[in-house]
Amino acid sequence: MSARGLPPVLEVEDLSVAFRGRGGERAAVRGVGFSVAPGETLALVGESGCGKSLTAFALLGLLPANARAGGRVRLEGRDILGLQGEAMRRLRGARIAMIFQEPMTALNPVLTIGAQIVEAIREHEAVSRADARARALGLLARVRMPDPERRFDAYPHHLSGGQRQRVMIAMALACTPAVLVADEPTTALDVTVQAQILDLIDDLRRETGMAVVLITHDLGLVAEHADRVAVMYAGRVVETRPAETLIAVPLHPYTRGLIAARPRLGTGPRRRLAEIPGQVPPLGAMPPGCAFAPRCPSAAAPCRETLPPLDVAGSAAERVACLRWKELRAPEQSAAPLGA
Template sequence: MTQTLLDVRDLHVTLNTARGPADALRGVSFTLQRGQTAGLIGESGCGKSMTALALMGLLPEGAAVRGSIRFDGQELTTLPEPALCALRGHRIGMVFQEPMTALNPLHTIGRQIAEPLRLHKGLSASAARAEALRLLERVQLPQAAQRLDAHPHQLSGGQRQRVVIAIALACGPDLLVADEPTTALDVTLQREVLQLIAELVREDGMALLLISHDLGVMADTVQQMLVMYGGRVVESGPTAAVFARLAHPYSQGLFAARPRLGLARGTRLATIPGRVPELADLPVGCAFAERCSRVADDCLQAPVPMQAVNPGHDVRCLHWGSA
């Protein structure tokens, strides 16, 4: 029987803004089994990265959290900071979307990879350096031995991202959180890095939570996907099932807007009208209502519950079957 590694239940995060308290996450719930891969997808401002920061205990100062985050049976929302520090980088690794800000420009690559090994594993300086070299070779960094004493600015964007992945994997985590890990890379490097992450996840049997705005990445990389909008999950299910029946108007809009090979020169891509609302402006009802062609009065009056499309495939839309 597969064991649940991560169980997020009714997670709410409220931030202090210049306009007063604003809800960044509004009742997010999902589970992740050991060895399972899942993806969070949506535009910027939908709550994807905020979910990742909540899992890591790295929310902005003053953020208020309600709900539950259980990791391997342990509640994280009430865990003291020292206990969270013992988990971060050890049992939960994170790949940040911009490696140049994730890496310390003053320290060498070797020292930064060795730090979690010395902190969590108690390795000596020489043993940690040897393991850092093995990790750089594992993430296929060219001339790995010479790179140990290099600084981040001496590496290319793709090389820096490989270093960030090596740091995240250093202690053999049970869960890897990858927050848009290919944002700063060109298309060829994006594919290489995503293939590398997928291979490493398979080899180590760890769970993966991948955050992206790219539907193609989700289709190729994860078993389960959750579409987020306005701080809520608006559609979720097995990736193949969701793509077979995109039920939420937002999911359909994202799919229609994707670039495709074979389009005639000058063809304009479909767009979703409007933009993601500010946190302080989120309505009581459906957050997508102002951008939706199917909006009706009942969409605006109360929070929309999840409804079953098929077993395991759910959507937060009152009119999903009317298309």
């Protein structure tokens, strides 16, 4: 059960994704697990290369041919991870849909946006072209597209970045999915349009009761739009807790580093922006213990030798993968997170 008291609509257990190559298989996602309930927003957070988008592609069966997924992905109680071909296509868009990072590459440049939304509707429902057109216009109005009638016959390159993202949202909502995966939905948009898009997704979530998986690297967005957070690093979930609690008192050193690195506005003296030294390890060079240990200022010898389990940190829904999280949780941290 979720914090909202509802059974999850999406359950991910021990998800793994490995790529086959000349040197054998290399794991890019390892043991990922989370759940999300109707009307709830779960944020997947982490730097580029941490496996967030790859996890999303695995949920929708969009992995490349040389990738192999394992574990379980249950959508409305049904394990969908092994579905292929037509069986997966019937679910994709109808029960689970996705907003991609860059709509200009996701939309077909030679079809009008109206034709693409109509196609999404008729792919899953036996409706006439006229009825599908009427629904498409209604969807464009619903996502607050200016002048939907005129935009219906426009091509993607005729629209602004924010308008193209609204088209992507309209397509994703065309068949009222149970789960919406939003993969960095505000990439390359200015701050004002970014806020409009995220507020729109929030409004549609409340109206329809769909679950949202929001993929982002921006913890500022998480604080405003997520109910719960799963922090990913090097293909693993390293901390998962309610958003408000995680932002106020982060437990994993990586989460603390992400929060400390957030830009802040204020009237105080200027200071250098905090950063996490180093980078996410490549697939072929994963350390034997905690993957974050080479970058962690608090790492000890056991951290470099032992892979930390996802330990319960409070309620059953609060977990952290760090061998030292209890001793690092100093009393003053409860009052102000690292870097505040």
